Amino acid sequence: MAVDPLIELRDVNKHYGTLHVLQDINLTVGRGEVVVIIGPSGSGKSTLCRTINRLETVESGTILLDGKPLPDEGKDLAGLRAEVGMVFQSFNLFAHKTVLANVSLAQIKVRKRKKEEADKRSRQLLERVGLADQADKYPAQLSGGQQQRVAIARALAMSPKALLFDEPTSALDPEMINEVLEVMQQLAQEGMTMVVVTHEMGFARSAANRVVFMADGKIVEDRTPEAFFTAPESERAKDFLSKILKH
Amino acid sequence: MKVLTDNFALYGEGFLGTVQLTVYASLLALVLGFLMASFRVAPVGSFRVFGTVWVTVLRNTPLTLLFFAVLLGLPRFGLVLPFQVFAVLALGCYTSAFICEVLRSGINTVPTGQGEAARSLGMSFGQTLGSVVLPQAFRSVIPPIGSTLIALAKNSAIAGAFSVTELLGTYKTLNELGYSIVWTFVWIAVGYLIITLSISLLFHVLEKRYGVAR
Numbered sequence: 001m002a003v004d005p006l007i008e009l010r011d012v013n014k015h016y017g018t019l020h021v022l023q024d025i026n027l028t029v030g031r032g033e034v035v036v037i038i039g040p041s042g043s044g045k046s047t048l049c050r051t052i053n054r055l056e057t058v059e060s061g062t063i064l065l066d067g068k069p070l071p072d073e074g075k076d077l078a079g080l081r082a083e084v085g086m087v088f089q090s091f092n093l094f095a096h097k098t099v100l101a102n103v104s105l106a107q108i109k110v111r112k113r114k115k116e117e118a119d120k121r122s123r124q125l126l127e128r129v130g131l132a133d134q135a136d137k138y139p140a141q142l143s144g145g146q147q148q149r150v151a152i153a154r155a156l157a158m159s160p161k162a163l164l165f166d167e168p169t170s171a172l173d174p175e176m177i178n179e180v181l182e183v184m185q186q187l188a189q190e191g192m193t194m195v196v197v198t199h200e201m202g203f204a205r206s207a208a209n210r211v212v213f214m215a216d217g218k219i220v221e222d223r224t225p226e227a228f229f230t231a232p233e234s235e236r237a238k239d240f241l242s243k244i245l246k247h
Numbered sequence: 248m249k250v251l252t253d254n255f256a257l258y259g260e261g262f263l264g265t266v267q268l269t270v271y272a273s274l275l276a277l278v279l280g281f282l283m284a285s286f287r288v289a290p291v292g293s294f295r296v297f298g299t300v301w302v303t304v305l306r307n308t309p310l311t312l313l314f315f316a317v318l319l320g321l322p323r324f325g326l327v328l329p330f331q332v333f334a335v336l337a338l339g340c341y342t343s344a345f346i347c348e349v350l351r352s353g354i355n356t357v358p359t360g361q362g363e364a365a366r367s368l369g370m371s372f373g374q375t376l377g378s379v380v381l382p383q384a385f386r387s388v389i390p391p392i393g394s395t396l397i398a399l400a401k402n403s404a405i406a407g408a409f410s411v412t413e414l415l416g417t418y419k420t421l422n423e424l425g426y427s428i429v430w431t432f433v434w435i436a437v438g439y440l441i442i443t444l445s446i447s448l449l450f451h452v453l454e455k456r457y458g459v460a461r
Contacts, residue, residue: 055363073290075371082369092364096383105378106368151364158368 004031006162006193012061021047023217032191036204039214045197049166053084082110085155089167091147093139100135103154125153129183145176152183162193169200213237250430257417262438264412268403273396275339280346287351305344310402313337318409334406342399349391353384386457393450397443414438
């Protein structure tokens with residue numbers, strides 16, 4: 001287990017109506033660790049990811065970030081969210097703002113940086129994700145892969161302690177998946193703490209420290225990628241892997 | 248034609264009265280409507296209830312009844328103001344309910360992911376609404392807000408029945424003076440057209456300027 005836990009979930013439960021989407025979830029993510037969550041659709045992996053910055057509330061159990069429990073609504077919660085970046089499946093770039101303004105907005109509003117200072121940092125981050133030349137375009141003028149890289153730059157702009165990725169490549173053309181995964185690989189190598197919900201098994205294998213396999217709202221396996229992919233323990237995981245690795 | 252030239256001052260006064268009522272009540276309606284729309288999407292339950300009650304009561308009350316309530320009701324509670332101010336209050340509050348609903352439907356056209364992204368970056372409810380959601384909602388609500396304000400301009404005629412100087416009310420004086428009723432009303436209609444077409448034009452320009460396709 002991780003020596004220095006950054007994110008801890010203890011006995012977390014959540015229902016959607018009668019559907020028990022999260023059942024007694026216990027998960028610890030150490031500082032600098034990359035945890036990939038995989039599993040069939042509807043297994044609760046996206047919900048789990050979204051509970052970590054409280055975009056989804058939980059009914060019971062505790063979630064600790066850096067040893068402190070998640071605050072309820074209000075200023076404290078906003079403060080926490082600024083520390084945990086999130087990248088969404090549908091990018092969710094602000095449609096009415098340029099790429100540069102997308103990356104700068106929260107720096108100015110939340111971190112209270114000056115506009116010039118924020119823009120400078122934004123340009124550096126756009127450079128880092130390879131999009132410095134797109135700064136003045138609007139999101140709709142970019143390809144999906146480019147939009148997702150902007151979204152990563154936007155999350156990084158807050159200097160978060162951890163990044164959550166909710167199926168970051170699921171809405172992308174196969175050609176564009178790699179450009180996003182490369183950025184994520186790079187972040188992983190730099191020691192960013194990441195929780196990644198994905199169907200990209202290649203990424204899980206190469207970048208993850210641990211693979212968490214979820215099914216029907218439960219964590220079924222939590223192991224190293226090597227162990228998980230070569231010798232899954234549960235029938236459910238074997239079945240899942242046989243289906244996705246067949247093609 | 249003689250009706251207009253002979254009584255230009257009277258028409259002018261009425262026209263100005265209607266313009267004043269329209270402008271002040273529009274401003275009040277926009278401010279209150281904006282506030283109520285924020286209430287209706289607020290994370291705090293009691294705000295949402297207040298917003299809902301406001302809209303339900305005002306939108307479902309006939310405007311004439313609301314005028315009676317304000318002009319005759321409020322003085323009973325010791326609040327005595329000029330009739331024109333009362334008229335602006337009644338018109339503004341009434342229209343704010345419609346503005347609120349227009350704004351809210353605009354807010355609903357903005358994908359939820361936009362708000363989620365803003366919140367995930369640590370922005371507060373107010374910042375999310377003000378910097379991300381409303382600017383995008385604004386684009387789709389320009390035409391219906393224009394319609395609502397045109398309706399307000401025409402509704403202001405009711406104030407005439409409560410002895411507030413406005414355009415429609417001028418017909419009483421002119422009628423007594425023996426002018427042709429038809430021409431009296433034709434010129435009144437022209438006056439209303441000037442106001443409503445100006446609002447149309449203003450909103451057309453706004454739509455051209457801000458109503459960018461997403």
